Amino acid sequence: MTKPHLLYGMAGSLYTGKVRAYMRQNHIPFVEHKAGGKHFTEQIVPRVNRWIIPVVETPDGELVQDGTVILDHFEKSGASGKSIHPKTPVMRAVAHLFELFGGEGLLRPAMHYRWNFDETNLSFLRDTFRDVLPDGLGPEGEAAAFDHASGRMRKAAVAFGVTSETFATVEESYADFLSRFNAHLQQTPFLLGGYATIGDFGLFGPLYPHLARDPKPLHLMQTTAPRVFRWTERMNMPETFVDEEVEQAGDELFTDNEIPDTLKSLMKFVADEYLSEITAHVKFANGWLDENAETDPSKMRLGRGIGMTSFDWRGHEISTAVMPYRFFLLQRLSDWVEGLDEAGKIAVRALFAETRLESILDLKTTRRVERKNHLEVWTD
Numbered sequence: 001m002t003k004p005h006l007l008y009g010m011a012g013s014l015y016t017g018k019v020r021a022y023m024r025q026n027h028i029p030f031v032e033h034k035a036g037g038k039h040f041t042e043q044i045v046p047r048v049n050r051w052i053i054p055v056v057e058t059p060d061g062e063l064v065q066d067g068t069v070i071l072d073h074f075e076k077s078g079a080s081g082k083s084i085h086p087k088t089p090v091m092r093a094v095a096h097l098f099e100l101f102g103g104e105g106l107l108r109p110a111m112h113y114r115w116n117f118d119e120t121n122l123s124f125l126r127d128t129f130r131d132v133l134p135d136g137l138g139p140e141g142e143a144a145a146f147d148h149a150s151g152r153m154r155k156a157a158v159a160f161g162v163t164s165e166t167f168a169t170v171e172e173s174y175a176d177f178l179s180r181f182n183a184h185l186q187q188t189p190f191l192l193g194g195y196a197t198i199g200d201f202g203l204f205g206p207l208y209p210h211l212a213r214d215p216k217p218l219h220l221m222q223t224t225a226p227r228v229f230r231w232t233e234r235m236n237m238p239e240t241f242v243d244e245e246v247e248q249a250g251d252e253l254f255t256d257n258e259i260p261d262t263l264k265s266l267m268k269f270v271a272d273e274y275l276s277e278i279t280a281h282v283k284f285a286n287g288w289l290d291e292n293a294e295t296d297p298s299k300m301r302l303g304r305g306i307g308m309t310s311f312d313w314r315g316h317e318i319s320t321a322v323m324p325y326r327f328f329l330l331q332r333l334s335d336w337v338e339g340l341d342e343a344g345k346i347a348v349r350a351l352f353a354e355t356r357l358e359s360i361l362d363l364k365t366t367r368r369v370e371r372k373n374h375l376e377v378w379t380d
Ligand SMILES: N[C@@H](CCC(=O)N[C@@H](CS)C(=O)NCC(=O)O)C(=O)O
Pocket: 013, 014, 015, 016, 051, 052, 053, 054, 065, 066, 067, 068, 325
């Protein structure tokens, strides 16, 4: 029997959820290990150079880290019958947009609804966080370790712009997102049509392990956006579910010249929610790169963030952590568009302009972010 892959992660982890769903949908045999165990801490963490999940260990012992890189790894071996990377110019650009926005642009609701409703969530979170705590701590040790881990995550929420001044706006904006996505899913089983793409997997990260699993937002999603909840179930199962009403559209993706209005509406949401943030982050990074122009890029240890920057978000001046990983995802969109022929570029630009997103296509850091030894690094 072939050895299974190993997935190191956590049930409530955003990026583990994305990888797990992909492996399930594509019938890749795997065994999931909680990341708190001794083996992960002693054998895996030193090899990926930091404590981070998800990590996949292949049957021949290779480690792959990062949700997006793991999906790319499986795609290269043809794991999904229908590639999760759409082939047509516009669909692929939209898929990359949601790969970025899903992974990085819905962190405010994901963190708010996890960490700011202790009365409803806390006992569940204490239990779910056992996945990442070392074994054998005993009740007191576990309580202390949870306080430490959750304290870090509460600080991360603030670094994503979730503060008492923004709570109400985070909630309004997430309600708006849910209502638009729910409307879109009345006509289509997945974001871009008949099967899941990198856009769906991007969105699944915040929308399942946090927002459809923690008690407070699960209730909100089930009661206000049932189709979104159904999509989280569909994303997370290996079987194909045929809903004849929804799937009349067929099992292919939308064509480039027939983009549903409900998808355009989601793209406009991305413009309102995320464009000012990613624009400010690119500007900050370019200033940072100028200041560090004398430093050899291979000697820059990037960490998760390079600083904080502020910008206007829905009428609030907020400050968020600038994370080079986001530029790694942004480049996938701009690289794709730059590689298109003239007609393809025009088609993508027309849709992005119509949805107020055209300027995202021209956002660039002066150095590229690549991944080396499982870390983000600047290159020339
Ligand atoms: N870009 C990474 C992000 C992974 C990530 O942030 N994972 C979280 C859990 S969902 C983590 O390991 N956090 C630990 C920490 O930052 O200390 C990926 O897609 O794998």
